[in-house]
Amino acid sequence: MATNVKICGITNVDDAERAVELGAWAVGCIFHRPSPRRCRPAEAARIAAAVKRRTLVAGVFVNHPLDEIVRLHDRIGFDLVQLHGDEGPAFCSEVGRRTGAKVIRAVRVGDAGDVRALDAYRSVDFHLLDSARPGEPVDPVLLRARRADIPLLLAGGLTPENVGAAIVAAEPFAVDVASGVEAEPGRKDPDVLEAFFAAVAETDAALAPVPEPAAVAEPGPAAAEADA
Template identity: 40%
Template structure:
């Protein structure tokens, strides 16, 4: 089975074109003002038009209000909502029902205790994104370039599709897939030359490394 690839935090048409040409299955658009990858709604709407059919457009949001989601979905055509904040399982279910858009919930993992949250979230969303738990002092909930002990996921059963994130880069993504059996992988800072600036060569190398497994 081919591992799906999500390239997150794209900000330019060239970023999108490169990612698609290299075989990305998902394009991540970030809506979080503290992030260097943040997009305005106007910029995101224009960028979404450059994504070809068959490639999913994923909107990353952090603790969004109903009003913010309504505005976003009215302006930007997206296929999947990625909730990357402290949304509770009840809030995830509410968003999923209210918007009618499939939801992927990000869950931060630091140690074995954090795995307990996975089951509760898998019951209320279409997909799970397993990310490295950010430090308490971190400004960003993700995209920090941090990994976690991938062995924590070995032998685990999943009731919904899941995606591995957290510190992935061209040099380690193949090992991460082999250790976890991840059916999908997500990268952002691992293919950047500086925060928010994607590097075409790194995107190509990342996708090639995934396909080599």
């Protein structure tokens, strides 16, 4: 199965359009105010209007009040809501109920306990594992602690150079990248973005099962008599 790609930290329509052209499954707009990739609501609305029906749009939140998430959803129309703070299972369920969007619960992984903590989030649509160490990929050994069968998004320090190894190790539903394809915070590098998608496609092709050759049918009696 092909690995999906989510491009996060989108702050402008041009980068969103480029991601869609390359085949992005989703683009993410971050609303966490301290983030250097924060997207202002007015620009997020323009991004969503430009790419709706061609890709999914995610709103990324960190410990935001529920009413604020709902208000921004009503204004922008997210397909996905990504919760990246201390939100508990009940809060995640309420976000899904009040917005109608699919919910991604993200955690930063420093040890196996962080991975197992996601098991409590059974009502969300996706789990996302990010690295506790900025710029570094998640240790693939830690992924073995995951028991849930909820689709996995893998983030954390991914680049065109290492995304292939990450896919082989984790077999995720999707990979999620922000800083690894940037020219500067909030601005994507077109060449690196293209290289990332190419690396994902190359890895998927290498992992695809080789079809077995079709069996050759033995000639029946009638064919044998005709040859005689």
